[in-house]
Each structure stands twice: as structure tokens, then as C-alpha cells.
Amino acid sequence: MPRADKEKLRSYLNHKMRVLCSDGRTFAGIFKCVDSHKNLVxxxxxxxxxxxxxxxxxxxxxxxxxKRVLVENLEYV
Structure with missing residues (x-):
């Protein structure tokens, strides 16, 4: 992953995020971390x-x- 992408992702830590999954579920929570396999916590x-x-x-x-990740707002939680 390019350095600029990592920095952008890092800037979203502790922000509210909505994740749409391939099975139709949507998860909304506070973004804590991501690993090299793009698994989100x-x-x-x-x-x-x-x-x-x-x-x-x-x-x-x-x-x-x-399938898609949306940052709900840019307010720091």
C-alpha cells in the first residue's frame, strides 16, 4: 500500500465508519485498525x-x- 494511502487511512482512526459487506450486511462503528489483508476492526x-x-x-x-467503506462524518470520536 502506498505511503499516502496509509496516511489517509490513519487519519480516519477513531472516526465513525460504515462498512458494506458482500453478504448484504452493513456495520457501523468506530474505526480502530486495519491490517495488511485489509481486515477492519x-x-x-x-x-x-x-x-x-x-x-x-x-x-x-x-x-x-x-464492498464499500464510508466515513460517516469527520468528527473525531
Whole structure:
């Protein structure tokens, strides 16, 4: 990963993030880290699927299942 991309990703640490997965689920939580396989860790996370929501806490989303990542706002949490 190019240095500029790493710095941009690092700037989103502790920001609210929404992750859309290939199986239709959406996770919304606070971005904590990413590894070299593009696995994301979110804390205080809510899972949404088929109109239902549930709190799931801290999760790791496998990079291979991520379709899109959105930073909800740029307010630091």
C-alpha cells in the first residue's frame, strides 16, 4: 500500500465508519485498525441486515468481504 494511502487511512482512526459487506450486511462503528489483508476492526458496532439492527460490539470485518467503506462524518470520536 502506498505511503499516502496509509496516511489517509490513519487519519480516519477513531472516526465513525460504515462498512458494506458482500453478504448484504452493513456495520457501523468506530474505526480502530486495519491490517495488511485489509481486515477492519470496528468498536461499538451496530449490524444492520434486512431492516433489523443489533449491537455487536467490537468486530473484525474480513477484507475479502468488504464492498464499500464510508466515513460517516469527520468528527473525531
Amino acid at each position: 470496528l468498536s461499538d458496532t451496530t449490524e444492520a441486515r434486512d431492516g433489523f439492527q443489533r449491537h455487536v460490539g467490537m468486530i473484525m470485518v474480513p477484507g475479502e468481504h468488504i
